[in-house]
Amino acid sequence: xxxxxxxxxxxxxxxxxxxxxxxTLDDGSIQTGVTAILPHQGNLFQNKCVAAVEIxxxxxxxxxxxxxxxxxxxxTPIVLTNTLSVGVASDALIKYMLKDNADIxxxxxxxxxxxxxxxxGYLNDIxxxxxxxxxxxxxxxxxxxEFKQGAVGAGRGMSAYKLKGGIGSSSxxxxxxxxxxxxxxxxxxxxxxxxxxxxxGNKLGGKLKQQIYNNVxxxxxxxxxxxxxxxxxxxxxxxxxxxxxxKRATIGLAKTGSQLxxxxxxxxxxxxxANQMAHYQDKIETVKRFPEDKIxxxxxxxxxxxxxAIINSMLNAKTLSGRQGNKRLGLKSLL
Numbered sequence: 001x002x003x004x005x006x007x008x009x010x011x012x013x014x015x016x017x018x019x020x021x022x023x024t025l026d027d028g029s030i031q032t033g034v035t036a037i038l039p040h041q042g043n044l045f046q047n048k049c050v051a052a053v054e055i056x057x058x059x060x061x062x063x064x065x066x067x068x069x070x071x072x073x074x075x076t077p078i079v080l081t082n083t084l085s086v087g088v089a090s091d092a093l094i095k096y097m098l099k100d101n102a103d104i105x106x107x108x109x110x111x112x113x114x115x116x117x118x119x120x121g122y123l124n125d126i127x128x129x130x131x132x133x134x135x136x137x138x139x140x141x142x143x144x145x146e147f148k149q150g151a152v153g154a155g156r157g158m159s160a161y162k163l164k165g166g167i168g169s170s171s172x173x174x175x176x177x178x179x180x181x182x183x184x185x186x187x188x189x190x191x192x193x194x195x196x197x198x199x200x201g202n203k204l205g206g207k208l209k210q211q212i213y214n215n216v217x218x219x220x221x222x223x224x225x226x227x228x229x230x231x232x233x234x235x236x237x238x239x240x241x242x243x244x245x246x247k248r249a250t251i252g253l254a255k256t257g258s259q260l261x262x263x264x265x266x267x268x269x270x271x272x273x274a275n276q277m278a279h280y281q282d283k284i285e286t287v288k289r290f291p292e293d294k295i296x297x298x299x300x301x302x303x304x305x306x307x308x309a310i311i312n313s314m315l316n317a318k319t320l321s322g323r324q325g326n327k328r329l330g331l332k333s334l335l
Contacts, residue, residue, distance in 0.1 A: 003300075003309070004172040004173060004174065004297070004300060004301050004304060005172070005173050006055075006170065006171050006172060006173070006270075006308075007171035007172070007182050008174055009145065009171065009186070009261070010091030010169070010170055010171055011061060011145075011149075011169035011170065011184060011186070012037070012169045012170075012171065012185060012186040012232050012306075013144075013146070013147070013169075013184065014171040014182045014184050014229065015171070015182050015183075015184045015232040015233060015273060016182075016234060016273065017038075017039070017040035017041050017146075017233050017273050018034070018037065018038065018040070018093060018141055018145075018184060018232050018246055019037075019038045019041070019139075019143035019144050019272070020035065020038075020144070020146055020147040020169075020186065020233060020322070021035070021038075021139045021140065021142040021143075021144065021147065021153075022035050022036075022139060022147060022148065022152045022154075022167070022248040023035045023135045023136075023139040023140070023153060024151075024152050024153055024156050025130055025135070025141075025156065026156065027326070028130075028322075029124070029125040029322055029323040030082070030118055030124065030125055030128065030130050030153075031120065031123045031124040031125075031156050031157040031320065031323070032082050032124040032126070032130060032131060032156050032157045032158040033081070033131075033135070033153045033154050033155070033157075033323040034079065034080070034081050034085075034087070034089065034112075034131060034135050034136055034138075034139040034151065034153055034154055034166075035079070035081075035139065035152075035153035035154040035155065035167055035188065036077055036079050036080075036136070036139035036140045036141070036143055037041075037076070037079075037080075037186065037230060037232075038077050038140075038143050039074060039077065039078070039232065039273060040123075040272055040273050040276070040283060043100060043101070043103070043114055043206040044074070044076055044077065044316060045063045045075050045076070045097055045100075045101045045104065045111060045279060046095075046101070046278065046279045046280075047059035047276045047277070047278060047279070048073040048074060048075040048276060048277045048279065049073070049074040049271040049275070049276075050072055050074075050237065050238060050240065050271065050276070050277065050318060051068050051073060051074035051240060051242060051270065051271035051272075052068070052069075052072060052239045052240075052243035052245075052246050052269075052270050052271075052274045052276040052286070053065050053068050053069050053229065053243075053246065053267065053268070053269050053270075054065075054243060054246035054247050054249065054250070054266065054268045054270075055202050055266075055267055055312035056249075056250050056253075056260060056266035057260045057261075057262075057264050057265060057266040058222075058227055058260070058267075059081050059226070059263055059264055059265040060084070060116075060117065060264065060265025061086055061117055061118055061265075062076045062114075062116045062117060062228075062265075062267065063086055063089075063090045063113060063114065064076070064112050064113050064114035064237075065114070065116075065267070065269075067112040067229045068112070068114070068216070070165060070271070071292055072112065072238070072239025073112075073277060074110060074240055074269075074271045075111060075112055075279075076093055076096075076112065076113050077093065077114075077140055077187045078114050078206060078230060078269070079092075079093050079113075079115045079116070079136060079139070079140075079333070080113065080115075080116050080117070080118075080140060080153070080154035080155075080167075080188050080228060080235075081115065081117055081131055081136075081154045082117060082118065082119065082120045082124060082126055082131065082152075082154070082157065083117045083118065083119045083120075083121075083123075083126065084126050084127070085117070085129060085130075086115050086117050088129070088131055088132065088133060089115040089131065089138065090113045090115045091133065092133040092136035092137055092247045093113040093115060093136065093140075094111060094113050095111070095133070095137070096136075096140055097111045097138060097281055104123050107151040107265040108279065108280075108314040110155070111132050114269075116155075116228045116264070116267065117226070117228070117265075118155070118158055118190035118225060118226040118227070118228060118328035119190065119195070119225065119226065120156070120157030120158050120159075120190065121217075121323075122157070122158065122159055122323070122326050123156075123157040123158075123320060123321075123322030123323055123326055123328060124156070124157035124322055124323055124326075125322075125323050126157075130161075131211060132198045134156055134243060139153065140211075142319045147169075148167075148169050148316075149166065149168050149169055149312055149313060150164075150166045150167065150168075150268035150313065150315075150316030150317035150318065151164060151168055151317040151318060151320055152166060152167055154167065154188055155167035155168075155188050155189070155313065156320075157235055157320075157322060158188060158189060158190040158225075159225060159328050160189035160190060160191060160192055160225075160227075160310070160313060160314050160317075161188055161192035161193065161194050161196065161197040161205065161256075161257065161314075162194040162318055162330040162333075163192075163194065163197075163208070163280040163314060163317075163328055163329055163330070163331050164314065164317035164318065164329060164331070165188075165189035165190050165191075165219065165314060165317060165328075166188070166189065166312055166314075166316065166317040166320060166329050167186065167187070167188055167231065167313055168174050168186070168187050168189060168266050168308075168310055168312035168313025168314070168316065169184065169185060169186045169187070169204070169309050169312060170185050170304075170305045170306075170308035170309040171183065171184040171185070171311055172300075172301035172302075172304050173306055174235065174297050174298055175297070176290075176291075176297075181233065181234055181235045182233060182234055182235075183231060183232070183233045183235065183245075183298060183305055184231070184232045184233070184301055184305065185229065185231055185232075185249075185302070185305035185306045185308075185309040186229075186230045186232075186309060187227060187228065187229050187306065187309045187310055187313055188226075188227065188228040188231070188313075189227050189310055189313045189314065190225040190226050190227060191223070191224075191225040191226055191227045191258055191261075191266065191314045192223060192225065192256075192257060192258050192259075193205070193223045193259070193261075193263075194208060194209045195209050196257035196259055197210070197256065197257045197259040198225070198255065199256070199279065199331075200307075200311065201225065201255075204256075206269055207212030208334055211334065212320065212329060212334065218238070221325050222261070223258070223259050223260075223261025223262075223263070223264060224248075224263030224264055225265075226264055226265035226266065226267075227253060227258070227264070227265075227266050227267075227307055227310075228265075228267055228269075229246075229249045229252075229253070229266075229267065229269070229312060230267040230268070230269050230306050231245060231246060231249060231269070231270040231271070231272075231302055231305070231306070231314055232268070232270075232272075232273065233245070233271075233272050233273070233274075233288050233298070234247070234272070234273050234274050235272060235274060235298060236272065236274040236275055236287075236288035236289060236290055237272045237274070237275065237289060237298075237305040237331070238275065238287050240270065240288050241289060241290060241292075241295065242272060244268040245270045245299065245302050246268040246269065246302075247268075248270035248299045248303050248306075249270075249302060249306045250266075250268075250311075251303045251306075252302065252303040252304070252305070252307040252310070253266065253306060253307075253310065253334070254308025255303070256307060256310045256311065261297060268306075270302075272301075274288065275287055275288060292302075294309065314330075314331040314332075315331055315332050316332075317331070318330040318332075318333070319333055
């Protein structure tokens, strides 16, 4: 684990203004949900966060990443859900933004909704498309600094290293002179082969495979699925620096054993609450930047927070049975 210490909550909500909300659907073969992240508590369209995206392996169906790559701006909350619910989630998020912004599509341009996904079809009846507009709006409405981790929200039906995955979070404090900044991570884990799993340097995958292979049907070879990684910070960074930060999520992911398989969508979004950009601009703005010769501390914090968030997603996820009796064991029950 990183030598940098965690924030008070040890979650992405240690970054002031960030809140998270879940809606979980748990009904037999329906094992899915929604997770919403508010980057700050103001009007995101009018006051956008500087942001960047790192697409590590692009086997994914997210909405909104292209414009963030181009402009370096995040202008809506972030919605996480399953792959076949991206459309309804995007539509609901647009409705959410239109409600408080009468100028969208009339006096100004349209809005760039951000929806990210993983395929929970092993445990969930994904073809049923059970996520509806009201689920998305409820998750957006009920965000808080305190939120559950594990098999909740969008993480309900997810798998990690052929064990139970889900939503995980962590944070690290980054000192600079007399100031203390925060980097928070939130992940939705749905990737990896059991044989590759590493927990804080301990190569557990092979041992766990031997321990449970005869009891549970496990595809021990294919590395397919996805992981969505979110990095939030109050560090004053521009989009270029946030892109550099997002790249380091690859290391945190690799430290848990991921091989970035062909069928895995591995994506990291990083945003800063310190640099916000007004939608209506008519003058040159000044953007604050973190000193480059101190940025290694931020890289260390991002790597440590991502690694721990992945482990937390698994430790907090209990054994779950879903569609057609498919089952994923919770990591904690095996330790």
